[in-house]
Amino acid sequence: MTSSDPTLGAPGSLRLAVIPGDGIGQEVTAEALKVLEAAAPAGVKFEPTRYDLGAERYLATGEVLPDTVLEEIRAHDAILLGAVGGKPGDPNLPPGILERGLLLRLRFELDHYVNLRPSRIFPGVTSPLSEAVLAKGDIDFVVVREGTEGPYTGNGGAIRVGTPAETATEVSLTTAFGVERVVRDAYARAQQRRKKLTLIHKTNVLTYGGAIWTRIVREVGTEFPDVAVDYLHIDAATIFMATDPARFDVIVTDNLFGDIITDLAAAVTGGIGLAASGNVNPDRTAPSMFEPVHGSAPDIAGQQLADPTAAILSASLLLDHLGHADAARTIEDAVIGDLAARAGAEARRTSEVGDAIAVRV
Amino acid sequence: MTSSDPTLGAPGSLRLAVIPGDGIGQEVTAEALKVLEAAAPAGVKFEPTRYDLGAERYLATGEVLPDTVLEEIRAHDAILLGAVGGKPGDPNLPPGILERGLLLRLRFELDHYVNLRPSRIFPGVTSPLSEAVLAKGDIDFVVVREGTEGPYTGNGGAIRVGTPAETATEVSLTTAFGVERVVRDAYARAQQRRKKLTLIHKTNVLTYGGAIWTRIVREVGTEFPDVAVDYLHIDAATIFMATDPARFDVIVTDNLFGDIITDLAAAVTGGIGLAASGNVNPDRTAPSMFEPVHGSAPDIAGQQLADPTAAILSASLLLDHLGHADAARTIEDAVIGDLAARAGAEARRTSEVGDAIAVRV
Numbered sequence: 001m002t003s004s005d006p007t008l009g010a011p012g013s014l015r016l017a018v019i020p021g022d023g024i025g026q027e028v029t030a031e032a033l034k035v036l037e038a039a040a041p042a043g044v045k046f047e048p049t050r051y052d053l054g055a056e057r058y059l060a061t062g063e064v065l066p067d068t069v070l071e072e073i074r075a076h077d078a079i080l081l082g083a084v085g086g087k088p089g090d091p092n093l094p095p096g097i098l099e100r101g102l103l104l105r106l107r108f109e110l111d112h113y114v115n116l117r118p119s120r121i122f123p124g125v126t127s128p129l130s131e132a133v134l135a136k137g138d139i140d141f142v143v144v145r146e147g148t149e150g151p152y153t154g155n156g157g158a159i160r161v162g163t164p165a166e167t168a169t170e171v172s173l174t175t176a177f178g179v180e181r182v183v184r185d186a187y188a189r190a191q192q193r194r195k196k197l198t199l200i201h202k203t204n205v206l207t208y209g210g211a212i213w214t215r216i217v218r219e220v221g222t223e224f225p226d227v228a229v230d231y232l233h234i235d236a237a238t239i240f241m242a243t244d245p246a247r248f249d250v251i252v253t254d255n256l257f258g259d260i261i262t263d264l265a266a267a268v269t270g271g272i273g274l275a276a277s278g279n280v281n282p283d284r285t286a287p288s289m290f291e292p293v294h295g296s297a298p299d300i301a302g303q304q305l306a307d308p309t310a311a312i313l314s315a316s317l318l319l320d321h322l323g324h325a326d327a328a329r330t331i332e333d334a335v336i337g338d339l340a341a342r343a344g345a346e347a348r349r350t351s352e353v354g355d356a357i358a359v360r361v
Numbered sequence: 362m363t364s365s366d367p368t369l370g371a372p373g374s375l376r377l378a379v380i381p382g383d384g385i386g387q388e389v390t391a392e393a394l395k396v397l398e399a400a401a402p403a404g405v406k407f408e409p410t411r412y413d414l415g416a417e418r419y420l421a422t423g424e425v426l427p428d429t430v431l432e433e434i435r436a437h438d439a440i441l442l443g444a445v446g447g448k449p450g451d452p453n454l455p456p457g458i459l460e461r462g463l464l465l466r467l468r469f470e471l472d473h474y475v476n477l478r479p480s481r482i483f484p485g486v487t488s489p490l491s492e493a494v495l496a497k498g499d500i501d502f503v504v505v506r507e508g509t510e511g512p513y514t515g516n517g518g519a520i521r522v523g524t525p526a527e528t529a530t531e532v533s534l535t536t537a538f539g540v541e542r543v544v545r546d547a548y549a550r551a552q553q554r555r556k557k558l559t560l561i562h563k564t565n566v567l568t569y570g571g572a573i574w575t576r577i578v579r580e581v582g583t584e585f586p587d588v589a590v591d592y593l594h595i596d597a598a599t600i601f602m603a604t605d606p607a608r609f610d611v612i613v614t615d616n617l618f619g620d621i622i623t624d625l626a627a628a629v630t631g632g633i634g635l636a637a638s639g640n641v642n643p644d645r646t647a648p649s650m651f652e653p654v655h656g657s658a659p660d661i662a663g664q665q666l667a668d669p670t671a672a673i674l675s676a677s678l679l680l681d682h683l684g685h686a687d688a689a690r691t692i693e694d695a696v697i698g699d700l701a702a703r704a705g706a707e708a709r710r711t712s713e714v715g716d717a718i719a720v721r722v
């Protein structure tokens with residue numbers, strides 16, 4: 001499937017499927033690519049192929065993700081995605097059509113079961129949390145969000161639509177198979193870090209799926225005796241995220257709770273302008289996909305107002321995943337340098353931020 | 362069903378079913394009752410009946426909520442609940458048994474479809490948010506959480522339990538009937554306040570239930586043309602809750618998202634030690650139930666360490682619901698006075714806080 005074994009970081013071509021998407025997705029992806037080129041390890045050449053998927057293509061052609069395009073994308077080493085989504089409330093864009101048909105379809109078809117979202121307060125970044133909370137300790141954790149189950153499978157339906165008797169269901173699916181592989185990944189990451197794993201769920205209400213998470217975390221834990229484990233209900237977890245985020249090291253959680261807690265995590269560590277993510281297929285049976293946590297923000301699109309940092313940090317995760325840890329760190333360091341220089345400085349255009357980080361790289 | 366029509370605030374007896382529950386539930390309920398007695402409007406007598414439901418009774422007898430007890434409780438004017446829940450991980454207490462069998466059963470059987478959770482930063486209270494965030498405006502909003510649908514219905518199951526092939530489902534149920542009545546309630550509250558309603562959901566993923574919420578909010582909105590409406594995905598809503606909670610006036614949301622956002626709301630407004638809630642049956646076909654948002658906190662139980670303020674504020678909501686708005690305000694004012702006096706003072710025992718607030722009343 002790959003032209004060279006990218007896990008070895010062997011010199012050669014890295015084929016990138018680039019999906020800038022909609023709104024600010026276009027602008028931030030351009031900067032991520034710019035920085036990626038600047039950070040390319042010796043002997044490595046990126047071969048980007050652009051795919052114009054997203055709201056615009058859908059509105060023009062009715063196509064969301066044709067099967068042939070999916071198969072083309074599958075033949076790449078990694079995917080860089082900007083953001084997808086049109087104007088909220090656009091009557092020609094039914095809610096979920098792009099999310100389910102493009103973003104979630106890629107995550108599911110390419111088996112991105114580890115949705116990786118690191119959160120860290122970088123020096124110079126403003127947090128909405130008080131000095132007292134920030135003084136509790138360094139905030140540096142990673143959320144391992146399950147990416148292929150939960151209420152994201154599209155399992156559900158509605159009857160009597162549009163009437164006063166309308167009734168809808170959404171089914172959250174949880175399997176021991178799906179939970180075990182992501183829990184094992186999370187333990188392994190915890191072992192490489194501060195050796196602390198927090199399971200977040202709502203086991204007192206979602207008792208069936210919750211029982212699987214609880215059991216698997218206990219069972220897989222026997223393989224990682226040096227990792228300390230605790231548990232928080234999702235509601236309680238939001239409290240700790242606001243009052244003591246330094247307590248977290250690695251969080252493992254299901255698809256929906258992971259969606260929610262990572263946005264909050266991004267907020268408390270300086271905003272979704274900085275939050276990167278990887279949709280990772282650890283088994284490497286298909287390319288992994290890297291994208292900022294933020295959306296397409298149609299309200300500020302095309303004005304060079306968006307912060308490309310999250311997309312650039314996502315490119316760093318991409319390099320790391322492909323075995324180029326040093327190049328990945330170069331990008332991260334460049335971002336840290338740029339962030340420190342931002343305090344008090346004038347706001348820059350999207351491309352100026354990208355240029356500045358590329359220069360530091 | 363009621364001995365007098367409590368909505369008229371007529372002099373007479375108010376029969377209260379009191380369920381202190383487990384852990385600190387016992388301690389905080391005692392203080393709530395104390396303050397309630399002190400605030401009793403002229404001519405009103407409370408007739409409390411205690412029900413020893415909770416983990417202790419379950420562990421001793423296997424009983425969670427016998428049908429006969431439920432029927433007795435039903436014949437009251439209101440219910441005051443402390444908190445239920447035993448030691449986390451107690452092997453004799455399967456997760457959810459008390460939550461589903463007692464707390465949620467009461468909410469469902471008594472049709473508590475409006476789960477009301479006000480959030481306000483009282484003077485003198487410490488927030489985990491920064492000065493810059495707090496300077497954006499007064500934080501004073503109320504969450505109207507749907508209480509009888511969503512993934513809380515217990516609809517779901519599992520097969521091959523305990524094996525590597527275990528598979529579980531949880532079904533989230535949403536009906537136009539259920540959404541319409543809670544949305545209408547939320548609009549009416551917004552109209553009495555700052556005339557702003559925010560719907561929180563995840564309509565781009567939970568598209569079937571989301572379509573019901575979106576449609577009903579639009580349709581019912583025609584009856585409230587002076588109320589401005591906006592929409593946030595639950596993930597984005599957590600960001601605003603951390604970065605600009607002053608933007609909210611009335612939030613309406615489903616059962617699960619409401620559970621999550623109200624704990625976060627409590628955190629940013631000073632902690633769940635202060636967060637009150639009402640499980641309200643606006644049609645008054647059954648008694649409403651008032652309880653602090655916090656849990657039973659077994660780790661600090663029995664030590665007079667718990668803050669009874671949330672339980673006391675819940676008693677204020679109870680009085681308000683029963684038509685005694687003035688008495689309700691008296692409690693709220695007493696709490697505000699006490700909170701202002703707390704800054705810098707020594708920590709007090711649970712009963713001392715109750716005494717101090719009762720004296721102010």
Ligand SMILES: CC(C)[C@H](C(=O)O)[C@@H](O)C(=O)O
Nearest residue numbers: 099103104259293565566596
């Ligand atoms: C756009 C949406 C479907 C998506 C999700 O819910 O996973 C987004 O919020 C995210 O976190 O990547």
Ligand SMILES: CC(C)[C@H](C(=O)O)[C@@H](O)C(=O)O
Nearest residue numbers: 204205235460464465620654
């Ligand atoms: C105890 C639990 C079932 C309950 C809920 O999820 O509703 C609690 O968290 C709450 O918010 O009242």
